[in-house]
Amino acid sequence: DQQVKQxxxxxxxxxxxxxxxxxxxxxSMFDYFLWYKKYPAEGPTFLISISxxxxxxxxxxxTVFLNKSAKHLSLHIVPSxxxxxxxxxxxxxxxxxxxxGSYQLTFGKGTKLSVIP
Amino acid sequence: xAGVMQNPRHLVRRRGQEAxxxxxxxxxxxxxxxxxxxPEEGLKFMVYLQxxxxxxxxxxxxxxxxxxFPKEGPSILRIQQxxxxxxxxxxxxxxxxxxxxxxxxxxxxxxxxxx
Numbered sequence: 444d445q446q447v448k449q450x451x452x453x454x455x456x457x458x459x460x461x462x463x464x465x466x467x468x469x470x471s472m473f474d475y476f477l478w479y480k481k482y483p484a485e486g487p488t489f490l491i492s493i494s495x496x497x498x499x500x501x502x503x504x505x506t507v508f509l510n511k512s513a514k515h516l517s518l519h520i521v522p523s524x525x526x527x528x529x530x531x532x533x534x535x536x537x538x539x540x541x542x543x544g545s546y547q548l549t550f551g552k553g554t555k556l557s558v559i560p
Numbered sequence: 561x562a563g564v565m566q567n568p569r570h571l572v573r574r575r576g577q578e579a580x581x582x583x584x585x586x587x588x589x590x591x592x593x594x595x596x597x598x599p600e601e602g603l604k605f606m607v608y609l610q611x612x613x614x615x616x617x618x619x620x621x622x623x624x625x626x627x628x629f630p631k632e633g634p635s636i637l638r639i640q641q642x643x644x645x646x647x648x649x650x651x652x653x654x655x656x657x658x659x660x661x662x663x664x665x666x667x668x669x670x671x672x673x674x675x
Contacts, residue, residue, distance in 0.1 A: 486666030
């Protein structure tokens with residue numbers, strides 16, 4: 444049972460254009476969402492997060508949007524740069540709940556982003 | 561400040577052998593988490609440990625897998641009698657106590673291949 448879904452395995456974008464990566468979740472207990480970036484042969488690196496009390500969080504070129512009613516979030520990268528080429532993982536946790544929900548991260552399968560110079 | 565270190569980075573085992581994966585957390589971090597990434601899948605939580613304590617092993621397979629985090633030394637994930645289905649990337653993360661979930665810093669992973 445996949446609770447976090449990234450339905451696009453790959454995405455190609457021209458340098459300078461916008462990259463939009465999508466993520467859907469099914470577990471209503473999730474209230475905190477994170478995006479990670481992963482280069483080959485490295486571990487995931489935290490990129491940006493959003494709490495369910497917000498619908499948008501911005502950090503430089505990266506913006507995450509959350510639509511709670513649709514159980515959908517997206518990561519926008521503007522402008523895209525060749526160095527952004529990596530696998531992007533969406534992850535979720537249940538912060539409002541004590542115990543396992545607060546520290547267990549549930550990951551999607553990832554989307555491989557290729558930014559073409 | 562060195563990041564999370566994992567060794568070996570690559571490990572090849574034949575079916576039935578044992579695999580030992582090591583994780584040294586970041587300095588000042590006393591919490592360790594292990595995740596497994598099967599081919600074409602996302603990372604899945606396996607176990608959460610603090611020094612000398614297993615806090616949550618709900619994601620660990622019931623047999624052949626064990627984890628420890630001794631008072632001294634690295635955390636060890638041990639897989640006995642490996643099978644081909646154990647081939648995966650195993651990631652360790654560490655965090656300081658009482659921290660937010662995004663402060664789990666991941667190591668580079670150990671790629672286990674079972675022949």
